Amino acid sequence: MKKILFPTDLSAAANHAFIYALQLADKWNASITTIHVYQEMQIGDVHLPGNLYNFYQSMDLYAFENYRDSIPQLVKLASESGYEHVEVRHMLEEGEVVEVVLETAQKEETDLIVMGTTGARGLKEVFLGSVAGEVLENATCPVLAVPAKTEFDGRIDNIAYATSYQEEDVAAMKRLTALFGSFNPQLHCVNVDLAHTEPIVQQMDQFQDKVGATEVPVSYKVLEGTDMKKALTDFLEAEKVDIIAMLTHKRNFVQELFNYSKTKMMAYHANTPVLALHP
Numbered sequence: 001m002k003k004i005l006f007p008t009d010l011s012a013a014a015n016h017a018f019i020y021a022l023q024l025a026d027k028w029n030a031s032i033t034t035i036h037v038y039q040e041m042q043i044g045d046v047h048l049p050g051n052l053y054n055f056y057q058s059m060d061l062y063a064f065e066n067y068r069d070s071i072p073q074l075v076k077l078a079s080e081s082g083y084e085h086v087e088v089r090h091m092l093e094e095g096e097v098v099e100v101v102l103e104t105a106q107k108e109e110t111d112l113i114v115m116g117t118t119g120a121r122g123l124k125e126v127f128l129g130s131v132a133g134e135v136l137e138n139a140t141c142p143v144l145a146v147p148a149k150t151e152f153d154g155r156i157d158n159i160a161y162a163t164s165y166q167e168e169d170v171a172a173m174k175r176l177t178a179l180f181g182s183f184n185p186q187l188h189c190v191n192v193d194l195a196h197t198e199p200i201v202q203q204m205d206q207f208q209d210k211v212g213a214t215e216v217p218v219s220y221k222v223l224e225g226t227d228m229k230k231a232l233t234d235f236l237e238a239e240k241v242d243i244i245a246m247l248t249h250k251r252n253f254v255q256e257l258f259n260y261s262k263t264k265m266m267a268y269h270a271n272t273p274v275l276a277l278h279p
Helices: 012-028 050-057 059-080 097-107 131-138 167-183 198-211 228-239 248-257
Strands: 003-007 031-038 088-094 112-117 143-147 158-162 186-193 218-224 243-247 274-277
Touching: 003 012, 003 097, 012 031, 012 059, 012 112, 012 143, 012 167, 031 097, 059 088, 088 097, 097 131, 112 131, 131 143, 131 274, 158 167, 158 228, 167 186, 167 198, 167 243, 167 274, 186 198, 186 228, 198 218, 218 228
Parallel strands: 003 031, 003 112, 031 088, 112 143, 158 186, 158 243, 186 218, 243 274
Antiparallel strands: 143 274
16 A cells, blocks of 8 residues: 545545545555645636626636645644654646546556545435545545544544455455554454344355455454344444445445435444445
8 A cells, every 4th residue: 555545625524534544644654645626617708797707717726725725734734643754745636526536546546545525414425426425436446435523533443344245245355454454453244134044144154264364353243133224333333333344336235324314314324434445
């Protein structure tokens, strides 16, 4: 792990996620590239009053000045957190946010993208068409999405991985343990059994045999219940899980998992970072 890409919209939520990027870069001896993407407003041949035309023409300059003024905040965050030694460089690009981020990640041969999610809805935004959701689904490298309300203590003690016992889950588990081995976490491999059937438990045992030895301790658990969200929520709360990891093509499963009831917000999930891995 050598390169981390950190897209930022210059918000407080993004600055909050920057702490994760710094912590990971420190552990992995990696560098960070921050990137802010802005969209140039096209006015074409439309006739506008002079003052309005001048306003639109100044948008590029505004984006640059806003970005320039935000850099010291990131430098201060790194210094106050004890990570001033981490190599950080900054980029300002014009274009469509998702497209530019994905292209930059490929061009820079990025190993991990770390980005914040904004707003009180937390992870609901990740899976309902947000920029973070589009990046999670389409990036070719792992992506860590950090909700604005996440409280980070500088440690990653517990990671949960939701499995459906596929062959690609075996490779994903090995990549996950290789990525976070330096944190010495406990990895929880879980499956939610709504049918209460013995074969589900047997499948977990067989899956454990396929995974074999790993770089970090792994527990294998079949969760029972009549409500998948409640079963997993109870488990995550009990184990104080720091990151939920998944393969990107399981987006429908996780989207349902983080779907909000009209009467009750799943507050815990809104505070849990999501790591998207790719088959």
